[in-house]
Structures are given as C-alpha cells and as structure tokens.
Amino acid sequence: MSTKSKRNLSGCPIDYALSVLGDRWSLIIVRDLAIRGAKTYAELLDGWEGISTNILAQRMRHLESNGIVEKRKNPANWRSSIYELTPKGRDLAPVLAEIILWGGAYNESDSPKNEAYDTVKSDRAKFEAAIRENDEIAQ
Amino acid sequence: MSTKSKRNLSGCPIDYALSVLGDRWSLIIVRDLAIRGAKTYAELLDGWEGISTNILAQRMRHLESNGIVEKRKNPANWRSSIYELTPKGRDLAPVLAEIILWGGAYNESDSPKNEAYDTVKSDRAKFEAAIRENDEIAQ
DNA sequence: CTATCAACTTGCATATTGCAAGTTGATAGG
DNA sequence: CCTATCAACTTGCAATATGCAAGTTGATAG
Numbered sequence: 001m002s003t004k005s006k007r008n009l010s011g012c013p014i015d016y017a018l019s020v021l022g023d024r025w026s027l028i029i030v031r032d033l034a035i036r037g038a039k040t041y042a043e044l045l046d047g048w049e050g051i052s053t054n055i056l057a058q059r060m061r062h063l064e065s066n067g068i069v070e071k072r073k074n075p076a077n078w079r080s081s082i083y084e085l086t087p088k089g090r091d092l093a094p095v096l097a098e099i100i101l102w103g104g105a106y107n108e109s110d111s112p113k114n115e116a117y118d119t120v121k122s123d124r125a126k127f128e129a130a131i132r133e134n135d136e137i138a139q
Numbered sequence: 140m141s142t143k144s145k146r147n148l149s150g151c152p153i154d155y156a157l158s159v160l161g162d163r164w165s166l167i168i169v170r171d172l173a174i175r176g177a178k179t180y181a182e183l184l185d186g187w188e189g190i191s192t193n194i195l196a197q198r199m200r201h202l203e204s205n206g207i208v209e210k211r212k213n214p215a216n217w218r219s220s221i222y223e224l225t226p227k228g229r230d231l232a233p234v235l236a237e238i239i240l241w242g243g244a245y246n247e248s249d250s251p252k253n254e255a256y257d258t259v260k261s262d263r264a265k266f267e268a269a270i271r272e273n274d275e276i277a278q
Numbered sequence: 279c280t281a282t283c284a285a286c287t288t289g290c291a292t293a294t295t296g297c298a299a300g301t302t303g304a305t306a307g308g
Numbered sequence: 309c310c311t312a313t314c315a316a317c318t319t320g321c322a323a324t325a326t327g328c329a330a331g332t333t334g335a336t337a338g
Contacts, residue, residue, distance in 0.1 A: 094240070
C-alpha cells in the first residue's frame with residue numbers, strides 16, 4: 001500500500017531512480033535534509049513549499065523503505081525523532097548539484113532561495129563534500 | 140488546465156526543476172529523446188515503460204510549453220511530426236548522467252536496459268557530448 | 279493522573295492517472 | 309471528388325493519489 005510505483009519497473013536506472021524519487025515532494029525532502037539542515041518532522045513540515053502532513057508522513061515512509069533516510073531518537077529530546085540521509089541518500093549530492101545548476105540557470109526567480117545555485121556554482125566540490133559529511137551548508 | 144504545479148513555486152531551483160520535470164514520466168520522455176533516439180509520438184508511446192497516450196500528449200504539451208522539447212514537421216513523411224530536445228532540454232544531459240550513475244549503482248536489476256549505466260561510467264564526457272550534439276547513443 | 283507536544287492518522291473533497299475506445303485531418307490512390 | 313490510410317491525438321470513465329483540516333497517540337514531566 002505504501003509501495004509507490006504501481007507499474008512494473010523497466011530495469012533502466014532512470015526508471016529505478018524515478019520509482020524512488022519521481023514525484024513532486026521526495027527531492028524537496030532530500031533537499032531539506034541535505035542542504036537546509038532539517039532534522040525533525042516538524043522542521044520538514046515547515047519547509048519553503050508547505051508540504052501537508054499526511055503527504056510528508058507517506059513520503060518519509062517511502063524514502064525510509066527505499067533506504068534514502070533513516071529515523072532515530074533524538075538523545076537530547078525524548079519527544080522528537082531525528083531523520084537523516086543514509087549514505088545512499090547522501091550519494092544523491094551530485095544529482096542535487098546538477099539539478100540546482102540546471103534549475104538555477106533557467107529559473108526566472110532570483111529569490112534568496114536561489115542561494116544554493118551560487119553555492120554550487122562557486123564551489124561544487126565543497127557543496128557535495130558538505131552533504132557527504134552530513135554538515136549543514138546554510139540557513 | 141495544463142499548467143502543472145498547482146501550488147506556488149518557492150523560488151528554489153530544485154523546486155523549479157520539479158515543477159517542470161517532477162513526475163513519473165517527464166524524465167522518461169527526456170531519456171527516450173536524448174538517449175534512445177525516439178523522435179515521433181509513436182516511438183515515444185512505444186517506450187520500455189508503456190506510457191499511455193493521454194498522459195504522453197499531456198506531458199509533451201507541458202514539456203513544450205516549458206521549453207524542453209519542440210515539435211516540427213517531418214520533411215520525409217508528411218504524416219509524422221518530429222519531437223526534439225531544445226538546448227534547454229539538452230542541458231539536462233548532466234542531470235541524466237548523475238541520475239543514471241546513482242540509479243545504476245543502487246538498482247538491483249542488470250537488464251540490458253542498464254546499458255546506459257556502463258556508457259556513462261566509462262565515458263561520461265562522450266555521453267553528454269552525444270546528447271548535446273543531438274546524436275543517438277544506442278538502440 | 280493530567281497536561282504537554284512531536285509525530286503522526288483519519289475523513290473527505292478535489293485532482294490526477296491510466297486504460298480503452300473514438301476522433302481528426304492531410305493526402306494518396308482510385 | 310470520394311474513400312482509405314495512419315500518425316497524432318481526444319474523450320469517457322473508473323481507480324488512485326493529493327491536499328486540507330481536524331483528530332489521535334504515546335511517552336513523560338510535574
């Protein structure tokens with residue numbers, strides 16, 4: 001019921017990637033975990049785009065079952081859980097980088113949210129390393 | 140009605156990219172145009188994943204209105220039209236490459252459809268150049 | 279044993295998807 | 309000029325998914 005990708009996969013790596021991330025929200029969530037430093041459910045809910053709570057829960061389940069994120073208890077606050085990218089999830093850093101470069105080059109907007117574009121453009125290796133080391137970059 | 144992305148965009152380049160390509164089919168179509176050498180509506184319909192005709196028409200309209208593909212008459216066959224990637228669409232080559240590398244690394248399948256993975260891995264520059272020059276790479 | 283609060287779930291209206299079948303329109307052949 | 313052909317689509321409709329608002333859960337602090 002939470003499997004996603006009703007249809008059979010073709011075996012193509014792009015089709016596989018889309019079965020995991022091919023919707024309007026999954027990459028936004030990955031971005032928030034990788035770049036914006038979101039760690040809790042509440043922080044993810046509070047992102048720029050305003051995902052609704054049922055969709056967030058559903059997507060987190062899907063991302064978790066596909067090995068992109070994992071959940072653990074917050075040792076500092078018994079109430080909250082901490083979501084983080086797994087190594088597989090952090091390996092999406094180059095994908096994020098290329099999407100940001102493409103989107104930034106063709107996006108009309110020059111809102112402050114375009115900041116990531118400048119970051120990747122000026123030092124892509126650093127951008128990717130920061131995600132790999134699980135650091136926050138900005139905000 | 141064919142606008143896609145009901146919700147407002149945040150201004151983030153990733154969100155912009157997702158408003159254009161963030162669904163189960165758009166990147167499959169781009170792949171078929173960029174890598175598999177599909178040129179006509181019928182060839183796109185006949186892809187590995189079996190998109191249905193109404194969805195294909197809708198997505199082509201969306202990709203066209205977002206400047207990713209363009210349609211022209213086939214000079215050799217008055218009946219058929221030819222779809223091709225625009226420069227903006229061809230600039231997705233690095234995105235495709237990274238997705239293929241990620242998907243290929245984590246995809247269980249080793250069907251012949253995984254061929255693109257080997258191609259990108261062994262000579263990524265050539266892979267991207269082929270798309271930029273609007274050549275077909277394989278099959 | 280009650281209040282708190284992060285993390286969800288549920289109900290329901292609206293929107294999107296997918297299958298199957300039908301339509302359109304330019305022209306080639308009769 | 310009239311009919312068959314065929315690539316490129318529409319259309320109808322049932323099944324799914326999305327999104328909003330409101331409600332529930334469960335551990336623990338006081």
